[in-house]
Each structure stands twice: as structure tokens, then as C-alpha cells.
Amino acid sequence: MDAAEVLHFARKDAELTVRELAERAGVAASTVSRIERRQMDPTVGMLARLIAAAGLELELRSLHTYRGNFGALADALEVDPDGTTHPDWTRLRAVLDYLYLHPTLTQAAIADKPEPSGSELLDNLLAGIAEKISDDAGLPRPSWTKDVPALTAPWISPGTPRMQAVDRSETPPQLAVRGITLAANNLWRDRRTEVA
Structure with a gap:
């Protein structure tokens, strides 16, 4: 929440x-x-x-959100007040940043198949992300990604038609084949532009 x-x-x-x-x-x-x-x-x-x-006490806890593997991301969903769900983009980015900083953990991180999330979009995002980071690292793709069927209806990130056109041109092929239109920089940082 x-x-x-x-x-x-x-x-x-x-x-x-x-x-x-x-x-x-x-x-x-x-x-x-x-x-x-x-x-x-x-x-x-x-x-x-x-x-x-309101008569309550706020309690904060710090939790590992990545726990070292994709299997822990099946609950990476946020629920809006109207009841609609969407991927927890911050959590997904945090995992990708973590793996960027710890590349030796990549193969182990993507080895475990996440439980079905109840969200066709999240399941495909996780599979597409696992495939992309496998391809980028020169690793074999995890076998579980083949078990995740592509979206039944295409999904494109919200935005203006111009923003969506940019997203189409910058969507990684691993997401595109799953019916997801999302520019790579929405998940992966452009490390070339980072200031040391």
C-alpha cells in the first residue's frame, strides 16, 4: 500500500x-x-x-523486495483505490538495478519460475524481462518463460499518441513478442547517461 x-x-x-x-x-x-x-x-x-x-499508529517495516530471485515477484502488483491493478514499477526497477550491481546473481535470480500472479500483464512482464536479461548477459533463457503464453490483448504503456509511438520504437523485442509495448528505459536505466 x-x-x-x-x-x-x-x-x-x-x-x-x-x-x-x-x-x-x-x-x-x-x-x-x-x-x-x-x-x-x-x-x-x-x-x-x-x-x-484517525486513531491509529503508523508502523514502518523494511523488507527485501527482490529476495534474490524472480520467484519473489509474483506479488509485484499495486491496487488503485478503484480496484484496478498494475505492476509495481518501482519494485521491478529495483530488482533490475540490483542485478545490474550484482551481475553474478543474474542466472540464479531468473532461474525460479514465479507463481502465477493473477495478472496476465505481470506474468508476461516477468517472462519478457527474464528473457531480455538472459539475452543481454549471454545466458540461456530460463525454461519457465516458454510456459507463459503471450497476452491475449496487446498492452501499451499509457501516454499521448506521441509518447506511445516512442514506446513502440524502443520496446525490447522480448516484450514486443509478448504483446507488451513499453520503452526499455521505463524499466532499465540508460547507464551511458549516468553521472559518476
């Missing part, structure tokens, strides 16, 4: 309106509203203050 969801559910659980929660916390109602609409990322202190005003 992100800050917007945590705050929304805490406020609803306390049966408070945006204005009532804001008054209890001593902040502007627009602050609560902007956080819940994901227009503002609160500090941990601000979120703790708002959660406390």
Missing part, C-alpha cells in the same frame, strides 16, 4: 471526512485531499500525524 491508500483506509475506518481528519491533525483539508489523490507525497512525520488523528 502507498501513502494515499493508507491514509484513505485509515480515514474511512475512523468514519471521518477529509475536513474532520484535517481538523484533528491540524492541517489544511487540501493537504489530506492531495495526499489521497496522489498529488502529494507526505513525509513520514506528516503521514504518522494524519494516521494518529
Whole structure:
């Protein structure tokens, strides 16, 4: 869950309106509203203050999100307030950054087949990503990727028609054959442009 969801559910659980929660916390109602609409990322202190005003306590934990293998990514989904799901892009990028920094772990990281996620898109993303990093590293592709059927309906990253045209031209072939249109730089950093 992100800050917007945590705050929304805490406020609803306390049966408070945006204005009532804001008054209890001593902040502007627009602050609560902007956080819940994901227009503002609160500090941990601000979120703790708002959660406390709803009668709850904020507890933070640090967890390894990659745990060294793709098998741990079957739950890399985020749920929007309207109930729709989408891949947890931050978590996927974190795994790819980790493997970039630890290339000797690549083969072991992609060896285990992730459990079905319930999302045809995520299952195909994981398979396509595993195939791309295998190809890039000169490793054999993991056998489990063959068991993941391509999307039944093509998926293209959201954006303007111009942005989508760029995505089409920059989609790795390993994703394209699975029906996914997503520019590589949406997941993989361009290491050539990084400043040392």
C-alpha cells in the first residue's frame, strides 16, 4: 500500500471526512485531499500525524523486495483505490538495478519460475524481462518463460499518441513478442547517461 491508500483506509475506518481528519491533525483539508489523490507525497512525520488523528499508529517495516530471485515477484502488483491493478514499477526497477550491481546473481535470480500472479500483464512482464536479461548477459533463457503464453490483448504503456509511438520504437523485442509495448528505459536505466 502507498501513502494515499493508507491514509484513505485509515480515514474511512475512523468514519471521518477529509475536513474532520484535517481538523484533528491540524492541517489544511487540501493537504489530506492531495495526499489521497496522489498529488502529494507526505513525509513520514506528516503521514504518522494524519494516521494518529484517525486513531491509529503508523508502523514502518523494511523488507527485501527482490529476495534474490524472480520467484519473489509474483506479488509485484499495486491496487488503485478503484480496484484496478498494475505492476509495481518501482519494485521491478529495483530488482533490475540490483542485478545490474550484482551481475553474478543474474542466472540464479531468473532461474525460479514465479507463481502465477493473477495478472496476465505481470506474468508476461516477468517472462519478457527474464528473457531480455538472459539475452543481454549471454545466458540461456530460463525454461519457465516458454510456459507463459503471450497476452491475449496487446498492452501499451499509457501516454499521448506521441509518447506511445516512442514506446513502440524502443520496446525490447522480448516484450514486443509478448504483446507488451513499453520503452526499455521505463524499466532499465540508460547507464551511458549516468553521472559518476
